[in-house]
Amino acid sequence: MNSDSDDPNMPEINAITADRLTKVYRDNIRAVDGISFSVKQGEIFGLLGPNGAGKTTTIKMIITLTKATSGTLHVLGVDVFKSPETVREMLGYVPQSISVDTDLTAYENLLIFSKLSYVDKMERNERIKDALEYMDLSSRAHDIVKRYSGGMMRRLEIAQALVNRPKILLLDEPSIGLDPSSKKQVWKNIKQLNQEFGVTILITTHDMNEADELCNRIAIMSEGKIAILGTPEELKRNVGGDIVTVNLTSVPSIMSLPKEIGRIINRNEKSIQILTTNGEEAIPLMADFFRGHEIRVESISINKANLDDVFMKYAKRRLEDDMYKATRITRRDFVRRAR
Amino acid sequence: MNIRRFLSSSITIAEMEARKIRHDSTELWTRIIQPALWLLVFGETLNTIRAMPSGNFSYIQFITPGILAQSVLFISIFYGITVVWEKDVGIFTKLLSTPSPRSSIVLGKSLAAGIRGVFQAIMIFALALIIGVKIRFDPLDIAGVFVVVILFAMCFSSFSMFLASYLKTRDRMMGIGQALTMPLFFASNAIYPIAVMPIWLQYISIANPLSYVVDAIRSMLLSGAYGNLLVDILVLLVATVIFLTLASTTIKKLLE
Ligand SMILES: Nc1ncnc2c1ncn2[C@@H]1O[C@H](COP(=O)(O)OP(=O)(O)O)[C@@H](O)[C@H]1O
Ligand SMILES: [Mg+2]
Numbered sequence: 001m002n003s004d005s006d007d008p009n010m011p012e013i014n015a016i017t018a019d020r021l022t023k024v025y026r027d028n029i030r031a032v033d034g035i036s037f038s039v040k041q042g043e044i045f046g047l048l049g050p051n052g053a054g055k056t057t058t059i060k061m062i063i064t065l066t067k068a069t070s071g072t073l074h075v076l077g078v079d080v081f082k083s084p085e086t087v088r089e090m091l092g093y094v095p096q097s098i099s100v101d102t103d104l105t106a107y108e109n110l111l112i113f114s115k116l117s118y119v120d121k122m123e124r125n126e127r128i129k130d131a132l133e134y135m136d137l138s139s140r141a142h143d144i145v146k147r148y149s150g151g152m153m154r155r156l157e158i159a160q161a162l163v164n165r166p167k168i169l170l171l172d173e174p175s176i177g178l179d180p181s182s183k184k185q186v187w188k189n190i191k192q193l194n195q196e197f198g199v200t201i202l203i204t205t206h207d208m209n210e211a212d213e214l215c216n217r218i219a220i221m222s223e224g225k226i227a228i229l230g231t232p233e234e235l236k237r238n239v240g241g242d243i244v245t246v247n248l249t250s251v252p253s254i255m256s257l258p259k260e261i262g263r264i265i266n267r268n269e270k271s272i273q274i275l276t277t278n279g280e281e282a283i284p285l286m287a288d289f290f291r292g293h294e295i296r297v298e299s300i301s302i303n304k305a306n307l308d309d310v311f312m313k314y315a316k317r318r319l320e321d322d323m324y325k326a327t328r329i330t331r332r333d334f335v336r337r338a339r
Numbered sequence: 340m341n342i343r344r345f346l347s348s349s350i351t352i353a354e355m356e357a358r359k360i361r362h363d364s365t366e367l368w369t370r371i372i373q374p375a376l377w378l379l380v381f382g383e384t385l386n387t388i389r390a391m392p393s394g395n396f397s398y399i400q401f402i403t404p405g406i407l408a409q410s411v412l413f414i415s416i417f418y419g420i421t422v423v424w425e426k427d428v429g430i431f432t433k434l435l436s437t438p439s440p441r442s443s444i445v446l447g448k449s450l451a452a453g454i455r456g457v458f459q460a461i462m463i464f465a466l467a468l469i470i471g472v473k474i475r476f477d478p479l480d481i482a483g484v485f486v487v488v489i490l491f492a493m494c495f496s497s498f499s500m501f502l503a504s505y506l507k508t509r510d511r512m513m514g515i516g517q518a519l520t521m522p523l524f525f526a527s528n529a530i531y532p533i534a535v536m537p538i539w540l541q542y543i544s545i546a547n548p549l550s551y552v553v554d555a556i557r558s559m560l561l562s563g564a565y566g567n568l569l570v571d572i573l574v575l576l577v578a579t580v581i582f583l584t585l586a587s588t589t590i591k592k593l594l595e
Binding site for chain 1: 352
């Protein structure tokens with residue numbers, strides 16, 4: 001599962017390749033413990049895991065904010081440890097806590113950081129104008145960012161990525177602490193960045209819905225290691241698949257299903273539960289099957305396998321706790337910054 | 340490292356600071372209060388009792404360059420706090436994640452300290468004019484004072500950023516700033532001539548960059564005797580380059 005075989009039809013180099021990457025902090029804390037993975041160009045890759053799993057540390061090593069203890073790391077073929085400045089030029093980074101300068105206006109934030117990223121002078125102003133419009137910030141462009149909401153600040157950070165147009169964007173928990181509608185908006189923006197501008201995205205999150213919604217592939221991290229890596233579908237299959245519940249007028253005592261439909265895992269007087277790899281595809285087959293056997297179906301419902309199940313299986317710590325804590329930490333961040 | 344990019348990033352960092360000052364300049368104005376008190380209260384009082392051998396000049400003339408240097412020292416020595424604050428709110432992380440070389444961030448910040456220093460100098464000149472302190476308002480000398488003030492602000496702000504790389508918290512920076520400024524100030528020729536100090540203090544004051552700064556400003560604003568000016572500026576220049584280089588190599592430790 002962990003090995004990422006290279007597709008021979010895609011001779012492209014990987015956007016990011018990590019090999020036995022390790023970070024040991026003081027007191028022998030193994031924050032990242034020999035992880036290997038690669039992010040392909042053009043994909044959205046998710047690092048999913050509870051707090052303390054080592055996601056942020058991994059991102060910080062890629063953006064050269066902290067040095068790896070051992071292992072290798074390449075960004076588009078360039079050695080991160082040997083050529084940090086070249087690597088940073090290809091990367092955009094949105095840290096976990098809000099990092100826009102609240103004492104400047106939105107326009108100034110975009111201007112200053114585009115200059116520091118060496119965006120071409122001729123294109124700069126056009127891009128800033130477009131990005132502000134795109135992120136729905138035009139009307140407040142010349143307001144001091146201090147007066148923005150958390151969601152607006154996040155959008156401004158994504159606008160920075162739009163102006164600087166990095167080849168690869170690193171997003172550390174981009175929707176943490178946002179209300180549901182701002183979260184949806186941020187998700188939409190992330191997808192647009194990926195689809196319209198072809199930006200490769202590495203995103204970390206502890207939110208399975210987010211990972212499921214956004215990512216082409218996911219690595220689940222736990223205690224510094226990658227527990228499992230694959231597409232969301234592969235991971236879900238790994239925990240068994242969807243459960244379809246069929247309510248019948250009466251359940252025949254003896255009945256076996258063809259293999260391609262699924263396996264009966266539970267039955268009682270009026271309903272049976274069937275485990276199947278893909279619920280939506282299995283339902284028509286089931287309907288046909290029951291009709292063929294002249295059994296009347298009253299209703300069918302699916303319980304899709306979700307990444308929660310996967311997460312629970314592979315990440316050791318309890319999730320709800322973490323989500324709660326994480327949200328609170330960010331809230332405090334916002335409060336502090338709102339002064 | 341590409342020199343053009345290095346310089347352009349440094350200027351951008353300074354521009355960032357300048358824009359912030361433009362949005363909220365309260366701090367800049369409050370910085371004039373302390374030097375004003377020194378000149379008006381301390382200076383005027385000692386001027387009238389004539390207790391200090393200030394040579395051919397009145398005492399208040401004598402300390403004006405000293406007070407200017409002191410107030411620039413105050414601005415610069417606390418620059419590390421700004422950087423620590425920016426680290427705490429995540430801006431610094433963002434700066435370090437851009438392709439700009441880290442040394443340009445240090446140089447840019449120190450240039451910004453220079454801008455504040457020049458503003459401070461202008462206000463002290465205005466104050467001197469208002470209370471009638473006689474100084475030579477020769478355009479070349481004024482320009483020279485600005486150069487010295489900028490260098491001095493760069494020197495101590497990078498020294499402060501160097502300390503911040505290791506101390507990492509605002510409280511510690513506050514403490515060390517306070518612990519450093521007063522000794523530096525009193526162990527210099529800012530408010531009394533070196534000749535009246537006890538011998539041991541004279542040695543310290545010779546190793547104190549502040550003495551060279553005060554000496555340079557004094558020669559330009561008061562005496563017009565440039566005998567030591569070259570040495571003064573050279574010492575300052577060397578100290579500035581050393582601290583800029585040190586801070587540039589250590590600043591990334593701030594995040595660890
Ligand atoms: N600067 C640091 N010094 C020491 N330990 C750290 C530091 N940063 C993170 N850690 C530790 O490393 C582990 C991984 O942290 P992190 O990468 O922030 O996890 P995540 O982003 O997945 O929540 C945690 O145990 C954390 O306490
Ligand atoms: Mg994290």
